[in-house]
Amino acid sequence: MPESHFSRRHLLKVIGAGLLGAFFIARLLNRARPSGPIQHILPTVTHNQFLIKVSFWEPKKAVQLSVTRLQQVNHVAGKQTDSRGRFWLFRVSGLASETNYTLQLSDATDLIDKAWPLKTFPSPDSHPDSFKLICYTCAGGPDGFSLPSGKNFFKPHFVRHKIFDAAIAMRPDAVVAIGDHIYWDLRGNNSATVGSGFIGQIITWYLKHSFGAFDRTQKIIGFNSDNEAVLTAIGDDQIAHLYGTRFKSIPMFFVADDHDYFENDDADLLTFPPQSFNRRAHAAIADLYYPAFLSAPADSPGIDSERNNRSFGTLRYGKLVEIHMFDCAGYLTMEKTKSVLFPSPVEDWLVNKIASDLTKHLALIPSHPLAWTAGKWREWYPDVVAPNGEFTGLVKNKLLANIHGVLSNKAQKAGWQKGWWLQHQRLIQAIDKNRSRPTILLSGDIHALGAKSIEGSGDIDLSKRPIQSLLVGPISTSDMAWPSAARSITAATPGWLKTSDRVETKEDNGFTLVKFNRNGIQATLVNFGGGPKISKMQIGKVHKTTITLV
Numbered sequence: 182m183p184e185s186h187f188s189r190r191h192l193l194k195v196i197g198a199g200l201l202g203a204f205f206i207a208r209l210l211n212r213a214r215p216s217g218p219i220q221h222i223l224p225t226v227t228h229n230q231f232l233i234k235v236s237f238w239e240p241k242k243a244v245q246l247s248v249t250r251l252q253q254v255n256h257v258a259g260k261q262t263d264s265r266g267r268f269w270l271f272r273v274s275g276l277a278s279e280t281n282y283t284l285q286l287s288d289a290t291d292l293i294d295k296a297w298p299l300k301t302f303p304s305p306d307s308h309p310d311s312f313k314l315i316c317y318t319c320a321g322g323p324d325g326f327s328l329p330s331g332k333n334f335f336k337p338h339f340v341r342h343k344i345f346d347a348a349i350a351m352r353p354d355a356v357v358a359i360g361d362h363i364y365w366d367l368r369g370n371n372s373a374t375v376g377s378g379f380i381g382q383i384i385t386w387y388l389k390h391s392f393g394a395f396d397r398t399q400k401i402i403g404f405n406s407d408n409e410a411v412l413t414a415i416g417d418d419q420i421a422h423l424y425g426t427r428f429k430s431i432p433m434f435f436v437a438d439d440h441d442y443f444e445n446d447d448a449d450l451l452t453f454p455p456q457s458f459n460r461r462a463h464a465a466i467a468d469l470y471y472p473a474f475l476s477a478p479a480d481s482p483g484i485d486s487e488r489n490n491r492s493f494g495t496l497r498y499g500k501l502v503e504i505h506m507f508d509c510a511g512y513l514t515m516e517k518t519k520s521v522l523f524p525s526p527v528e529d530w531l532v533n534k535i536a537s538d539l540t541k542h543l544a545l546i547p548s549h550p551l552a553w554t555a556g557k558w559r560e561w562y563p564d565v566v567a568p569n570g571e572f573t574g575l576v577k578n579k580l581l582a583n584i585h586g587v588l589s590n591k592a593q594k595a596g597w598q599k600g601w602w603l604q605h606q607r608l609i610q611a612i613d614k615n616r617s618r619p620t621i622l623l624s625g626d627i628h629a630l631g632a633k634s635i636e637g638s639g640d641i642d643l644s645k646r647p648i649q650s651l652l653v654g655p656i657s658t659s660d661m662a663w664p665s666a667a668r669s670i671t672a673a674t675p676g677w678l679k680t681s682d683r684v685e686t687k688e689d690n691g692f693t694l695v696k697f698n699r700n701g702i703q704a705t706l707v708n709f710g711g712g713p714k715i716s717k718m719q720i721g722k723v724h725k726t727t728i729t730l731v
């Protein structure tokens with residue numbers, strides 16, 4: 182029904198339902214705060230360093246971290262990262278490798294909460310037997326954000342916590358969160374914009390009045406900055422309250438993707454490369470809430486490791502495995518065949534790393550996947566949801582538009598750049614060239630779980646040595662955010678690729694456990710149900726599928 186044909190009665194019903202929906206949001210946001218002074222802790226480690234992000238419910242003037250091993254105690258002063266004293270950063274260096282430390286926070290007068298353990302990784306020249314990694318994507322989104330119809334974009338926190346707790350119970354050595362740590366799409370404006378029409382406007386209005394709006398001309402962190410209050414209202418809800426302290430003893434790695442720049446990657450309004458404000462907002466929320474990469478690609482010319490340590494990084498676990506993570510949103514370019522999804526110096530660095538044999542195993546984590554398309558603008562591939570498979574015109578799809586069509590690479594995807602595919606091919610070529618060790622690919626972005634063997638890519642024949650690629654599984658995705666709901670199709674193999682399924686692609690919540698050992702690599706896709714067929718607030722039965730990758 183066109184909006185102008187809404188009857189008065191219908192309008193009142195919609196507004197009433199919207200207010201009920203708003204009430205629902207408010208009720209969840211105002212729930213009781215957990216006991217204890219600490220709001221959240223997120224650590225990362227290398228073989229000789231810790232970097233730990235901590236926030237408190239109430240401001241503090243000074244905070245210290247004691248790092249104890251046997252009888253040796255090292256006191257590290259916290260660095261305040263907000264203007265009120267709620268957010269603190271601790272950088273600890275000179276640590277022994279593969280060693281358990283006991284950490285204790287304190288302020289001027291007292292110990293803060295209980296001590297907890299954290300362990301460094303093995304040294305780069307050691308030979309660990311095994312390494313267990315958990316990867317997931319898309320954990321962000323407001324808690325309890327519900328449409329008047331009862332449908333959600335995001336599962337509520339209590340559901341996400343069940344998935345997190347199952348992941349922690351598997352005792353991983355590290356966790357990689359691939360993109361979309363927050364969802365707060367500004368679409369070039371000052372406040373989040375949710376859909377169109379009356380319902381979208383009501384929810385947009387509600388979010389603006391509950392969380393506030395940014396002033397894009399002002400700095401984000403600093404005294405008298407209203408922007409800081411808006412940012413922390415979003416980050417407290419979507420990151421600090423979600424993670425709490427449950428990961429305080431697990432090394433965490435956060436890869437950025439489109440929503441972390443406060444934008445979605447749709448072609449109806451090109452929002453990438455990020456505007457200056459979006460880049461600042463990404464850096465600000467990351468600096469307050471989660472640790473940067475400690476090991477960034479500093480050894481390649483043209484890369485500023487201090488500036489890029491939110492986008493490009495390495496996880497090294499002795500001589501067993503090296504994992505390189507790279508953001509495909511923040512630095513994309515749009516220069517036709519010269520376009521890239523990540524910068525050329527990083528590509529050179531990656532190609533060198535792929536060619537080297539420093540570790541037994543190698544994994545790459547691009548923020549969005551090789552081997553799948555959901556018809557989104559900012560993909561490696563030209564596939565888009567077209568009216569039919571023969572359509573050759575321009576296509577500019579909107580989200581949630583209930584499009585009837587099929588994924589096709591014959592139509593012209595608005596804004597898509599051929600150079601992105603050429604960079605994909607260079608990467609595939611580099612992987613194929615190194616015959617001494619296979620490279621596995623782990624990615625997020627598309628809201629689904631699955632595993633494919635890539636047997637051909639354009640004119641590159643990979644049939645003799647297929648490349649293993651996994652979609653690791655989304656944490657928060659709910660009714661409105663599955664590709665079948667948002668884009669009217671399910672994710673599929675791009676037209677220019679030849680693949681075979683190792684694990685059928687499913688729209689469900691979950692994560693992937695990857696076990697690296699001296700004999701090979703196994704991946705377990707842990708599927709919690711929760712897809713389009715399950716009721717809105719729930720996940721289903723847990724189903725695990727284990728495959729051998731190497």
Ligand SMILES: [Fe+2]
Pocket residue numbers: 319361440626628
């Ligand atoms: Fe996402």
